[in-house]
Amino acid sequence: MPVLRIPTPLRAYTNGQSEVNVNGSNISDALSDLTTQYPALKPHLFNEGGDLRPFVNLFVGENNIKDLQGVNTPITNGEKIMLIPSIAGGCRCEPSGSNLLFGGG
Numbered sequence: 001m002p003v004l005r006i007p008t009p010l011r012a013y014t015n016g017q018s019e020v021n022v023n024g025s026n027i028s029d030a031l032s033d034l035t036t037q038y039p040a041l042k043p044h045l046f047n048e049g050g051d052l053r054p055f056v057n058l059f060v061g062e063n064n065i066k067d068l069q070g071v072n073t074p075i076t077n078g079e080k081i082m083l084i085p086s087i088a089g090g091c092r093c094e095p096s097g098s099n100l101l102f103g104g105g
Contacts (some may be wrong), residue, residue: 002030002079009085013040022081027058028071045083055086062079 001021003066006014014020024030031052035042045056048077052058058065059082075081 002075002081003076004030004034004081006081006086007083010044010083011040012073013044014038024075026069026071026075027065027073027081031071032074049068057084057086059084 004020004022006018006020008018011018013022015038020034022030023036024033031045033081042045045053047053051073059077060068060073060079065071
């Protein structure tokens with residue numbers, strides 16, 4: 001059975017579990033099983049049209065599914081799948097030509 005690793009911000013929707021066993025032969029099946037087990041996760045992963053939200057990144061091993069076959073990426077028994085939400089934001093480290101990280105000016 002494939003294992004899907006849940007990031008900390010989404011564990012509130014999986015009863016605190018960091019890993020969830022899922023069924024399926026591809027990522028789409030695994031996500032369907034995941035959201036059947038934990039329906040409250042669905043709006044965090046999918047948009048209103050049923051498509052995976054753009055900020056949701058899934059990795060099979062070290063490979064992003066966006067670089068493979070997307071949600072049609074095949075998975076096997078024992079496969080490790082990592083769900084990693086993108087984090088928005090950042091800073092302007094040199095707003096006036098100074099280097100704020102190192103205290104330069």
